[in-house]
Amino acid sequence: MPKTAAREPVGAITVRPMQAPPPAGDRRRRRLTDQLRAHAFLIGGLTCFALFSWYPAIRAVVIAFQEYTPGSDPEWVGVDNFTRVLDDPEFTAAWRNTLTFTLLALLIGFAIPFVLALVLNELRHAKAFFRIVVYLPVMIPPVVSALLWKWFYDPGAGLANEALRFLHLPTSNWSNGADTALISLVIVATWANMGGTVLIYLAALQSIPGELYEAAELDGANLLQRIRHVTIPQTRFVILMLMLLQIIATMQVFTEPFVITGGGPENATVTVLYLIYKYAFLYNDFGGACALSVMLLVFLGIFSAVYLRLTRSEGEETA
Amino acid sequence: MSTRTLVSPAALARPRGKAVYWTVFTGILLLFTAAFLFPVYWMLTGAVKSPDEVARTPPTIVPEEWHLSGYTDAWELMQLPTHLWNTVVQAAGAWLFQIVLCTAAAYALSKLRPVFGKVILGGILATLMVPAQALVVPKYLTVADLGLLNDPLAIWLPAVANAFNLYLLKRFFDQIPRDVLEAAEIDGAGKLRILWSIVLPMSRPVLGVVSIFALVAVWQDFLWPLMVFSDTDKQPISVALVQLSQNIQLTVLIAAMVIASLPMVAMFLIFQRHIIAGISAGSTKG
Numbered sequence: 050m051p052k053t054a055a056r057e058p059v060g061a062i063t064v065r066p067m068q069a070p071p072p073a074g075d076r077r078r079r080r081l082t083d084q085l086r087a088h089a090f091l092i093g094g095l096t097c098f099a100l101f102s103w104y105p106a107i108r109a110v111v112i113a114f115q116e117y118t119p120g121s122d123p124e125w126v127g128v129d130n131f132t133r134v135l136d137d138p139e140f141t142a143a144w145r146n147t148l149t150f151t152l153l154a155l156l157i158g159f160a161i162p163f164v165l166a167l168v169l170n171e172l173r174h175a176k177a178f179f180r181i182v183v184y185l186p187v188m189i190p191p192v193v194s195a196l197l198w199k200w201f202y203d204p205g206a207g208l209a210n211e212a213l214r215f216l217h218l219p220t221s222n223w224s225n226g227a228d229t230a231l232i233s234l235v236i237v238a239t240w241a242n243m244g245g246t247v248l249i250y251l252a253a254l255q256s257i258p259g260e261l262y263e264a265a266e267l268d269g270a271n272l273l274q275r276i277r278h279v280t281i282p283q284t285r286f287v288i289l290m291l292m293l294l295q296i297i298a299t300m301q302v303f304t305e306p307f308v309i310t311g312g313g314p315e316n317a318t319v320t321v322l323y324l325i326y327k328y329a330f331l332y333n334d335f336g337g338a339c340a341l342s343v344m345l346l347v348f349l350g351i352f353s354a355v356y357l358r359l360t361r362s363e364g365e366e367t368a
Numbered sequence: 369m370s371t372r373t374l375v376s377p378a379a380l381a382r383p384r385g386k387a388v389y390w391t392v393f394t395g396i397l398l399l400f401t402a403a404f405l406f407p408v409y410w411m412l413t414g415a416v417k418s419p420d421e422v423a424r425t426p427p428t429i430v431p432e433e434w435h436l437s438g439y440t441d442a443w444e445l446m447q448l449p450t451h452l453w454n455t456v457v458q459a460a461g462a463w464l465f466q467i468v469l470c471t472a473a474a475y476a477l478s479k480l481r482p483v484f485g486k487v488i489l490g491g492i493l494a495t496l497m498v499p500a501q502a503l504v505v506p507k508y509l510t511v512a513d514l515g516l517l518n519d520p521l522a523i524w525l526p527a528v529a530n531a532f533n534l535y536l537l538k539r540f541f542d543q544i545p546r547d548v549l550e551a552a553e554i555d556g557a558g559k560l561r562i563l564w565s566i567v568l569p570m571s572r573p574v575l576g577v578v579s580i581f582a583l584v585a586v587w588q589d590f591l592w593p594l595m596v597f598s599d600t601d602k603q604p605i606s607v608a609l610v611q612l613s614q615n616i617q618l619t620v621l622i623a624a625m626v627i628a629s630l631p632m633v634a635m636f637l638i639f640q641r642h643i644i645a646g647i648s649a650g651s652t653k654g
Contacts, residue, residue, distance in 0.1 A: 060425055084483060086480065087480035087485075088482055089460075089474045090472040090473065090475055091472070091473050091477070091482060091488065093469035093473070093528070094473030094534065096531075097469065097526065097529045098495065098528075100510060100514075100525070100527075100529075101507055101510065102498070102529045102531075104506075105506035105507040109502075110512065112509070119509065138369070154646060167374070169396070172396065174393060177577060179400060180403045180474075180644055181401065181636075181637070182401075184636070184644065185404055185633065186404055186407075188633050188635075189629045189632070190587060190588050190590075190628055190632065191588055191590060192607075192610055192628075193609070193628055193629050197625060202617070204654055205423070206423045208407075208410060208427070211425065211426060211427055240403070240404075240407075247645060249648065252649075254373070257373075259373065262372055263372055272374070301499055303590075304591065307610075308610055322502070322591075325504075326591070330595070339505055342502045342503065345499065345502040346498065346502050349499045350497070350498075353497060
């Protein structure tokens with residue numbers, strides 16, 4: 050490409066001389082090559098999005114209405130996949146477990162990081178230490194955390210029961226008991242993922258202007274009132290966004306039930322995603338797996354739309 | 369000087385404030401050590417105990433005898449070198465593909481004004497709303513149709529379809545003033561040259577964040593590699609660990625778990641400043 054303009058002298062305040070506009074045909078060709086070049090940069094990324102994001106989303110819906118076995122021609126079967134999946138007793142168990150898991154994760158895994166961040170933000174010493182330590186479990190591969198806790202939950206020599214004995218408390222079956230298995234998995238997931246949430250809250254807390262606390266204190270607000278009227282309103286947007294993200298993430302829980310309990314005991318920890326996996330890879334029923342995927346997709350889609358609608362006004366206030 | 373927080377510096381300076389502060393500080397210190405450091409310590413030391421000692425009640429806090437055989441057995445019996453190498457290849461490839469293709473796409477969307485650019489960006493951002501795991505089955509079928517099962521490309525190519533990282537890059541490129549790029553263009557630099565010599569050097573911080581996110585994501589993933597690698601020799605360490613965990617001695621398994629965690633933990637300890645800054649920055653802007 051030939052150089053079209055020489056460098057302008059440094060410091061000179063000149064208006065760059067306008068070049069004569071190129072003839073119309075030339076300009077159109079120039080615009081076309083610009084476009085071609087722009088799309089050449091885009092093509093690789095777009096192909097990947099098309100193949101592995103957009104197409105699977107459409108395909109899930111299509112296969113949900115087909116009998117699909119890899120290698121042979123798909124057959125349209127209407128809503129058969131949906132009725133079959135709905136009749137499966139595991140379906141109810143999976144949804145109940147997933148929703149309970151999400152609710153428990155919200156109760157345990159949502160309040161604790163906020164309180165921790167609140168306290169950490171007040172500490173003046175060893176800040177870096179706390180940040181590193183709280184984030185350490187996040188860097189441990191989820192499979193390793195799951196195996197680690199499976200070992201802790203061991204009814205015999207497991208650390209969890211040892212700790213209870215040490216505190217003179219009754220021992221528990223943890224992940225091996227039908228009524229305690231789900232909450233045991235929530236504990237693992239919370240332990241493993243809390244670090245990220247704490248750090249995001251800490252960043253949000255640090256962006257609160259100190260004058261607000263000062264003004265509240267001058268008005269006679271005590272500690273709890275300051276939290277209620279300054280901290281929470283100031284971080285509401287972050288709290289609501291993280292809550293949405295956490296609900297969506299925990300609704301897709303898979304690794305912990307797969308590694309620790311294998312869905313048991315008595316289907317107590319089968320989750321929706323686990324059931325999708327089972328339909329596809331154990332029953333070889335891809336139609337059923339896609340029907341389940343579409344249900345999860347629609348459920349989460351409606352949920353986030355409603356959630357965002359309900360919280361939008363609050364987001365606009367604080368954003 | 370730190371900024372004013374919930375509790376005023378004056379309240380902290382009072383004797384009662386000081387007492388409360390140090391009590392809370394000690395409590396949190398003990399809590400963090402017990403909750404986050406102790407499990408890691410337990411894993412590290414569990415691997416060096418003898419099989420008898422690790423199953424004993426009450427357990428020993430400090431190992432009585434140190435056996436390194438747990439680690440060496442894990443290394444050999446579980447074929448860890450193969451699985452670690454697979455993981456490294458998968459993570460490195462996913463990183464490279466993501467950096468090259470996402471950067472190019474983000475640059476085009478940010479600076480080259482392609483027709484339908486807005487629509488394309490909208491389509492990319494819409495994938496953020498779709499729960500990713502819910503789509504693994506149709507994604508698996510697509511990968512199977514392309515003949516990519518048991519091929520690292522099954523990890524590399526889908527990794528590029530990461531709307532979050534692409535958007536992060538695009539937002540960063542948006543901040544680079546157009547004048548700078550136009551000046552370079554007048555000097556005769558092509559679009560690729562501008563990307564390489566001007567945009568990329570200016571984007572080091574965001575490239576670092578995206579790189580770390582990309583590496584961590586592949587290293588930590590489980591469901592997707594479990595689906596696409598049925599061939600044991602191709603499996604990354606996360607899948608291999610679960611497959612082999614059934615019939616292996618506990619101390620050997622624990623040693624393998626430690627080995628599987630080391631690369632990411634080491635990376636975190638080295639780059640922790642940048643990683644923590646990245647998490648904090650990514651969140652508050654959102």
